[in-house]
Amino acid sequence: MDLAAAKVIGAGLAAIGVGVAAIGVGNVFSAFLEGALRNPSAADGQQGRLFIGFAAAELLGLIAFVVAIIILFAV
Amino acid sequence: MAAASKIDPMHQFQIEGLSGQLSGAPFVFTNSALWMMIVLGAILLFMWGGMKREIVPGRWQAAVEGLVGFVTGLAMTNIGKEGRAYVPWIFTVFVFILFSNYMGLMPFGIVEAAHPFTVTSQFTVTGLLAVISFGIVLIVGIAKHGLKFFSLFVPHGTPIGLMPLIVPIEIISFMVRPFSLALRLFVAMIAGHILVEVFGNFMVQGLNAHSALGVFVWAISFIFVLGVNALELLVCGIQAYVFALLTSLYINDAVHLH
Numbered sequence: 001m002d003l004a005a006a007k008v009i010g011a012g013l014a015a016i017g018v019g020v021a022a023i024g025v026g027n028v029f030s031a032f033l034e035g036a037l038r039n040p041s042a043a044d045g046q047q048g049r050l051f052i053g054f055a056a057a058e059l060l061g062l063i064a065f066v067v068a069i070i071i072l073f074a075v
Numbered sequence: 076m077a078a079a080s081k082i083d084p085m086h087q088f089q090i091e092g093l094s095g096q097l098s099g100a101p102f103v104f105t106n107s108a109l110w111m112m113i114v115l116g117a118i119l120l121f122m123w124g125g126m127k128r129e130i131v132p133g134r135w136q137a138a139v140e141g142l143v144g145f146v147t148g149l150a151m152t153n154i155g156k157e158g159r160a161y162v163p164w165i166f167t168v169f170v171f172i173l174f175s176n177y178m179g180l181m182p183f184g185i186v187e188a189a190h191p192f193t194v195t196s197q198f199t200v201t202g203l204l205a206v207i208s209f210g211i212v213l214i215v216g217i218a219k220h221g222l223k224f225f226s227l228f229v230p231h232g233t234p235i236g237l238m239p240l241i242v243p244i245e246i247i248s249f250m251v252r253p254f255s256l257a258l259r260l261f262v263a264m265i266a267g268h269i270l271v272e273v274f275g276n277f278m279v280q281g282l283n284a285h286s287a288l289g290v291f292v293w294a295i296s297f298i299f300v301l302g303v304n305a306l307e308l309l310v311c312g313i314q315a316y317v318f319a320l321l322t323s324l325y326i327n328d329a330v331h332l333h
Contacts, residue, residue, distance in 0.1 A: 051313070051320055052320070052321070052324070055317045055320075055321065059255055059258070059259050062258065062259055065262060066258070073085070
């Protein structure tokens, strides 16, 4: 296999991480909604924590994207 | 045909000198600087329009007051009553990121010369914002608590046996903060714009193919572009909010330790 083909395959494999991070983000919001529907009066106070969890999960997906881009353009 | 019209999604992030060549010159006015000034102008316009201090606020003043109140509330709930001292920086960061994100999404690209440049898609810009936030945390923490500031790395009630494990982890997670802060914003912007660009290119190529399949590709891509743009509008707001939120949380760490 030559380098160009291996690069593209590697970038594709790295992009799987983005999809997995999507599962994580979905988990964050689903757990928040589950809790918020049980106790709607407490939901507004937890919005900051919701976005912290969202940011942490999203960051990992973005790092996977960066890895894919680095493999494609910088290696 | 595929080779002739290769998609070049990175071109929109290229920094170009508007007043001469980039290399060798000590100072060149670039498209990044131009769009930063446009963002500044938009912010000034927005703020001045709403700062007439009318007793009964009009729509414009209500919008500005809402924005200021939102950021003040964010700082006060996360930092406590000392938070008011940090509202200027958090507000600056929030409004600058919000405006430059939305400026980058504006459809001025119809005119080739007026193609918008997303200021926050450059790591230097977001990195500088993150480094200033991190610097504020360090300065405030050390000025307020002196050397006790380093107890930040030892959470309450850590067993002595776990210290060699917990302390390095806390130090690493503390040092990584400016990187994660800057990386999140800049990658989110780049990813969204690449996506829009790629699907926009699919639309053009689909119509240029002059076949039924091409029209089908165009229709699907059009729906995608709509969806991605809607998502981008959401992401732009969320990224600005997350940056301001995390900045205020980090400042809270420095003010109160834990």
